[in-house]
Amino acid sequence: MALEHKKAADFSEWYLELVQSSQLMDYTPVQGCMVIRERGYAIWEKIQSFLNARMRKDGVRNAYFPMFIPESLLKQEAEHFAGFVPEVAWVTHGGDEALGERLALRPTSETIMYTMFAKWISSHRDLPLKVNQWCNIIRWDTKALKPFLRTREFLWQEGHTAHASKEEAEAEVRRALDWYADLCEQLLCVPVIKGKKSDAEKFPGADMTTTIEAIMPDGKALQCGTSHLLGQNFAKIFGIRFKTADGKEDLAWQTSWGVSTRLIGALAMVHGDDRGLVLPPLVAPLQVVIVPIFKTEEDKKMALRSAEKLIAALDAKGITTHFDERDERSPGWKFNEWEMKGVPIRVEIGLKDLAKQGMTIVRRDKGEKEFLDDAKAADYIATQLDAMQKDLLLRARAEAQSRMFEAKDYAEFKQLVEKGFVKAGWCGDARCEEAIKEETGATLRAIPFDEKPKGNCVFCGKPAKETAYFARSY
């Protein structure tokens, strides 16, 4: 049951086969829209728990706003509207009736949320206001669609905050970006680069966009999350004004930030192999599968008795288990299936194991069999789950590192950008950025924080104002 396409040979086809065969998703009759199946959605729920805990501590509260945005409302911030209008889906009829004004399905919720913020905020005492929403988003993309990475409907969270000062808003932007980096690295074992976007790549309507970017195994960049400093732009247009402590009137400073179900795609791409998914233990809905190897019902019962003790011991440690007792499938078939689904640890219990009062343990990322005494198995498994979580991040870091380059000149840049991320000097002129994009297909992914510019612009040769990462991207 290994995948037909190989990761090294045909990455793109391998990915498509992987996410469908492992039952993370499936295609639907609705073009550009997929089902996130149970195994995929369970990963999303882990992501939700991780972020909800961070947000709650920071005073962010969840809420829900309408998915319909009247066209006139979406139009209020001109730059914002221009940025999103090409990919908006429009509702024109309710029942038999044509609507007086067509309604956009939210491509993002700044305009509808800030209309409400203006109503709720009047004093510095109402600040900061921090609201988050978990919801579906519609962007009628015409670019190459790809499961999880680009679909016309996807799920995300969008945090929106209003503050009394620019400093506070800036701190919130960085705080959210740090949650996202932690989420990617600590939970998903996907290493990321933090930085800010160029003006050409920033969010429509924002003063500044910060981003986390991951390097996929084919060398392409995947934007994994963004956090925007909106300044007072939206506050001005939607009238989010407040009385300051000394009785003056001021406009609120705002931020917005989000991550989406595309992270599930990043996870699959980075860790998957030719046998299927590899899930980091912390994000795996099922952490340990126990496969009995038996010929008779008596053997199976003995294996079950042995497994029951292990299950109880793992349960006490908060580790999730499943005993695969199906009669109609062979052990080998089951091994393949659980490998495809990325379960971190497989335990085999056969007659040989039982005779030695032990069991055989296999880590999904290593594939080596280890025999362990019954008495030591639960502790060992717990240790191995921790180790696997760390190892996957380390391996992914090393792989990412092998795809990061520095270019001294444009000739070198053009060669290296075929292989991954290229760090290079940039003069800050959008025309150089645009020319690089046209000639190489690479965009400016991120300007890393706190890195001094050095040398010259890789395109025009003028002194560099920034050091930036360039790459082709999803």
Add this chain to the structure above:
Amino acid sequence: MALEHKKAADFSEWYLELVQSSQLMDYTPVQGCMVIRERGYAIWEKIQSFLNARMRKDGVRNAYFPMFIPESLLKQEAEHFAGFVPEVAWVTHGGDEALGERLALRPTSETIMYTMFAKWISSHRDLPLKVNQWCNIIRWDTKALKPFLRTREFLWQEGHTAHASKEEAEAEVRRALDWYADLCEQLLCVPVIKGKKSDAEKFPGADMTTTIEAIMPDGKALQCGTSHLLGQNFAKIFGIRFKTADGKEDLAWQTSWGVSTRLIGALAMVHGDDRGLVLPPLVAPLQVVIVPIFKTEEDKKMALRSAEKLIAALDAKGITTHFDERDERSPGWKFNEWEMKGVPIRVEIGLKDLAKQGMTIVRRDKGEKEFLDDAKAADYIATQLDAMQKDLLLRARAEAQSRMFEAKDYAEFKQLVEKGFVKAGWCGDARCEEAIKEETGATLRAIPFDEKPKGNCVFCGKPAKETAYFARSY
């Protein structure tokens, strides 16, 4: 800060003022769509946790399906389509492009889900399949819109299952209905009647619909959740076939069931009073608020020191607390605000309390002040939270009981139905049901399970085939 409208005098206006003033919701520029604010959404999250736990135990797994349903797909089950088409919102354009086929925004997801079920199910080994989705739903209602109870967009969960036998499917229908009844009674303290719907009131496309119905304080019924036996109707149309254990082919038996954010409205209606919301402790996002009464900073610090011990003790019991230290608001103002928001227990700590090494405790539903020694406060509060959860259900049961009647004849029926639920005999003829509806505005809400018919049809006088509850409804 009490409400302007009184619950007893002007129930409808009171409700509208209540849900907005307590910040459960707010109106938006999108007609028929509201914001579920942080305090409302937190209640929804409690409902989600409650149901997720039940569903998980039953083997139901969460997933996510597209919100777009191509018109041709929605049309496949004719009765289903006819039932929903009057209130479907249609997407006709993506970006600048007119779509080849218009897309419905899901009014429910049977058609899109079962298209996929047909793909996933081929053997009895694939059954039962139990999938649930938490999502937004669009129904372009033109009836009287009301926050939570009827809005054009709302949130719900929809469980969908497929089984190898009718018996299994029937058991699932009743199991889900039991979860819903438990949810309403144990979590929300809203008593419900369980029963089945008449053919006229059942879900379009179902063989049978079961329901839980609650009586609101104005005597109207609120349908709080439904669970449908779909039989093999959809399986036939969407081709959900499976090989049985003995090698034959059969069609799957199906169920679907859901509850929505309208439950938050039920909760507010049933328990709220003229001072605002009253939240059952188990569903209250904040359970205990501590209000210091102070004139000087020194007083406030002393109150805080006393509160800190209480907070730690309650925290250890898993009880959520908030210390309201705002300087700019008087204690009385704070009392009113927290009463409006329905916080179950208020603790006051003033100089007099501190002098006696104690604190004053007030239950939201009783409003009486009780003085307690510091040492006993935490245990007492825990006891009172349990008691309040029980008391609210008992009180709501008694109130509901006072609005339930039995009618011997149609004259009596017409009088009683002005006041609440009326239990009466019914011959089973849809024409009698329709006539009752036209003449009194009351619909058949539920035919209670396991209740023998007695006497005659309240409308036509023929022998009763069923005993049924009739009421006007939201």
